Amino acid sequence: MDLDSLYQEIILDHYRNPHHAGLRDPFESEVHHVNPTCGDEITLRVHLDDGVVRDVSYDAEGCSISQAAASVMADLVIDKPLTDALAKHEAFLELMQSRGTIEPDEDVLEDGIAFAGVSKFPARVKCALLSWMAFKDAASTALATDAPKEDA
């Protein structure tokens, strides 16, 4: 079993030092996603401005794969047009569902290519996707709202 293809050094680095962690203002939408089989959780906020993802902030609890995925996802989508961010989501989703058959595009997914090995471990795919699903959900909710919210 190729453990090192799962636990790439990039993944462990993001796990130990997650980027953009913590919940911040302003934000238009906040979602809470749970992986019911294992209990991993994420609360995630999205701040959109003029079609651009200005901030993604989150509070997550879970395994190395889920934590690192949240960190990489935030790196990839912050300060990107929402359409580009959602295209990256699609590319990451496709990679995760590939069972190791896709060569990921580093120009699109950057550090996210380190997750290619995760797709060979079906039980862990849902860990890598938790934060991305939360982002997609929060972004679509944010699109439907107008004014930014402040933390109550």
Place this chain on the structure above:
Amino acid sequence: MTHDLDGLLPGLDVIRKDFPILERRLADDLPLVYLDSANTSQKPQVVIDSMVDHLERHNANVARAMHQLGAEANEAFESARDTVARFVNAPSRDEVIFTKNASEALNLVANTLAWADGPLGVGEGDRVVITEMEHHSNIVPWQLLTQRKGAELRWFGLTDDGHLDLSNIDELITERTKVVALTWVSNMLGTINPVAEIARRAHEVGALVVVDASQAAPQLRVDVQAVGADFLAFTGHKVTGPTGIGVLWGRHELLAQLPPFLGGGEMIETVAMERSTYAAPPHRFEAGTPPIAEAVGLATALDYLAEIGLDAIHRHEQALTGHLLGGLADIPGVTVLGPLDTTERGGAVAFEIEGVHPHDVAQLLDSRGIAVRAGHHCAKPAHKRFGVQSSTRASSYLYTTPSEVDALLEGIIATQDYFKVR
């Protein structure tokens, strides 16, 4: 390391040969170290053979086929009921109901108590008492019942060392209490609860006692009369039997007062277009074609366990659990959730490794051929009580050897090394 622990089953090598899956090689040609028996147990060859034999030679529907095969299938199914009755020391075979699993058995009780007229019915202002260490399957049915009926749900809390906190038992179990539902052995903490004592207190106020024996039946001698339960549930697949079958035992005078659970074939006395009348227990609660081959397999499994002896199996589990707890105590950064005294617990041990998430622990162990469970083990409230989101759980059974426990302990140290937390 010592391999001659006191209390191990004699002839463990021979017992292991009964379980073909223990010969499995995993990825990288590693031998299987199966430490997930509290999740589901492995199956001995006799159980597999009995189900194959039934399907090859005796298959027919039960109770309605007027031919020789039908008679054989019916005989096999009903004699499985006799075996279960013996296994739990039931006063009557008609007190044994076959369900799909333990969850369905517990839901059967909660639902029929919600629908019951008369003194058994749970209604507004009544109280149901559970505990904070229950499996979700002994929490959610009671939440549904109390929410639907306007009744009140209360629960025993837990002490820091993983026991039920019984200090407020007089406040919880009162004249208003209609049901006390609790697990005999915790699937997360391993704790063995004083079920007989709690049942006695519950009966003093006229409450019914529902015991979840899913983790107890595999490793403790179950005597429904000695324990003082009114209902007791367990599942087939944890007692070396197949999946798809569970058992509800209930006192006959209570079952006779309860309304049907599911409607369908087999549970009726007579059916007209306007209304129906219902069969007596146990058939009143067994709508539709039951799990017949599964009942045959379960009966074989219970006979297998009885032949080895539940007391001997319990001693074996205690010996291995003691060995595991001792080894875990020697590894810095490892914390056990639940009692540390083997006399107070069963063979499931949940633990945390500082700095490594349980999924990552399980993944590392799996790469060494060691199967454990990681997550909340369907006991989220108990995890929350101890301030953790999830844990890793190793659970042994009658086929587990001390060297497998040693392999786990070595695997834990290797995990700490891999994630650089040692």
